[in-house]
Amino acid sequence: KAGVTQTPRYLIKTRGQQVTLSCSPISGHRSVSWYQQTPGQGLQFLFEYFSETQRNKGNFPGRFSGRQFSNSRSEMNVSTLELGDSALYLCASSLSWLAGLYNEQFFGPGTRLTVL
Amino acid sequence: AQKVTQAQTEISVVEKEDVTLDCVYETRDTTYYLFWYKQPPSGELVFLIRRNSFDEQNEISGRYSWNFQKSTSSFNFTITASQVVDSAVYFCALTCHTGNQFYFGTGTSLTVIP
Numbered sequence: 488k489a490g491v492t493q494t495p496r497y498l499i500k501t502r503g504q505q506v507t508l509s510c511s512p513i514s515g516h517r518s519v520s521w522y523q524q525t526p527g528q529g530l531q532f533l534f535e536y537f538s539e540t541q542r543n544k545g546n547f548p549g550r551f552s553g554r555q556f557s558n559s560r561s562e563m564n565v566s567t568l569e570l571g572d573s574a575l576y577l578c579a580s581s582l583s584w585l586a587g588l589y590n591e592q593f594f595g596p597g598t599r600l601t602v603l
Numbered sequence: 604a605q606k607v608t609q610a611q612t613e614i615s616v617v618e619k620e621d622v623t624l625d626c627v628y629e630t631r632d633t634t635y636y637l638f639w640y641k642q643p644p645s646g647e648l649v650f651l652i653r654r655n656s657f658d659e660q661n662e663i664s665g666r667y668s669w670n671f672q673k674s675t676s677s678f679n680f681t682i683t684a685s686q687v688v689d690s691a692v693y694f695c696a697l698t699c700h701t702g703n704q705f706y707f708g709t710g711t712s713l714t715v716i717p
Binding site for chain 2: 530531577591592593
């Protein structure tokens, strides 16, 4: 059974640009959550999608957005990149929503974003 | 407000030693869930355990054991007879009963020296 896949694995962008990250959940999983991991702030919850709808959202500015497709694949977009957006972005999939509460979350390897 | 504190930033132990990773949490909810995750160098977080606030029984799984104490708001993790493969960053996390957001600690980096 394939795990959670994230593409690309590494990305370098410059300030002001925008970026789109992709996450393919485990087959059959309908919930996808996104997290930002930085040395200073640690792991922070961005948002959770279930059945193409954003169910929960963390405390991030509107520059961070996402969407989920009918096949449960999810994309995360960051517009007007800032230096502070450099981080490891992790995606996690779960069978249903309220990921982690009722179902185990399975994490992908992450996308390392560097903003210059 | 929800908060998870892992005061130990880095720990180094020699192989076969026991090691305890501390986790202290804050929440006003009476129903909540605590987790431990392992993040090896590859980057993927691996789920280790989930514990709800009504279950204070300690749990043992092989060389791993967890001590949940509501009186001290702690959920500590002990690795017995550590091995080099245990080297990783370990995260403690909390979510309340609505499950709408996860709160992670800053992680403890464990290095097991052969």
